[in-house]
Amino acid sequence: MSELGLASRREADEWIARGWVRVDGAVVSELGARVSPEQQITVDPAARAFQAQLVTVLLNKPIGYVSGQAEDGYEPAVTLVTPQNHWNGDPTGLRFKREHLRNLAPAGRLDIDSVGLLVLTQDGRIAKRLIGHDSEIEKEYLVRVQYGRPGPVRDVFPEADLGTLNHGLWLDGKPLLPAKVWWQNEDQLRFVLREGKKRQIRRMCEAVGLKVVGLKRVRIGRVMLGDLPPGQWRYLRGDETF
Structure with missing residues (x-):
């Protein structure tokens, strides 16, 4: 499912556990079940609806924040994703919800002493596109x-x-x-x-x-930092792709 771009591995595990995945019409209940190229994978619409609710955040990271887990007393960049730091020029119209922080993780690094565009996402497909071993996105x-x-x-x-x-x-x-x-x-x-x-x-x-x-x-990729102020963030627009 990950190789086909249907979901991240973590998402696929969750969908299988919820009974949202079928192979040749039969519900799959075993994680890691093998599927041959001739077989057809179908996904319940509930999974697509769940996936559509996942958010991706663009942050203008300032100096002094680490991209991932806290280290050496420095806070992770995700702590800046708060209602107070939400850019008032965000064109998406989305409003911050606490569930948007669930499994929100950086898709790539930016050093503690570097600034600029940092992507944090709940969507494993985007993470794979940006930091997968075969990614060549500029x-x-x-x-x-x-x-x-x-x-x-x-x-x-x-x-x-x-x-x-x-x-x-x-x-x-x-x-x-x-x-x-x-x-x-x-x-x-x-x-x-x-x-x-x-x-x-x-x-x-x-x-x-x-x-x-x-x-x-x-x-x-095709996503620009633009006018996003330092320390503030916005959501990725529906028509933006990396």
């Missing part, structure tokens, strides 16, 4: 940097090293996928990546002698 960042020579960084940074940032670096013993990296202004780069290794951009910059002094994620 993520775009604005990265302010310093270099060890006087003058505007763009003017003194070697062009060859900019080429290396685009393609040619290795991390953790493996080559990185080609990236898109170009100058936004004299001390700021724009990165577009299709993978998300831990602290990847900071480590890429360190490899060519750059120090990151500010990092902001502004886009995931």
Whole structure:
């Protein structure tokens, strides 16, 4: 069911437990039951209605919050999802409900010292799309940097090293996928990546002698951070897809 995009594994388990899944017309009661490619899986409309109520939240994460579980005394970003922080420019018209926090989890990381777009979702299908092992959805960042020579960084940074940032670096013993990296202004780069290794951009910059002094994620797939203020959040619109 997960491979077909019908549900996340957790959702599939819950639907099976509720008797909402049939194979060739027969209700499935065993978790992990095997299904051959020739067999037909059907899902009760109640499951679709349940799935339609799942929410996805877009948060403009500020510095000082961790993406996932609390650590070293720092609070997780999900604690910012409160009625008080709900952006009054949210175009969805949805109103906050406490059940929207149930199983709301980050779909990807954003370092404690980085800011910008963080996705939290109840929908396992979206999580898989964004952080599954085969996901190649683009993520775009604005990265302010310093270099060890006087003058505007763009003017003194070697062009060859900019080429290396685009393609040619290795991390953790493996080559990185080609990236898109170009100058936004004299001390700021724009990165577009299709993978998300831990602290990847900071480590890429360190490899060519750059120090990151500010990092902001502004886009995931086709979803933009836009005018969402720091520390505030909104719901993903029904017509928005990553």
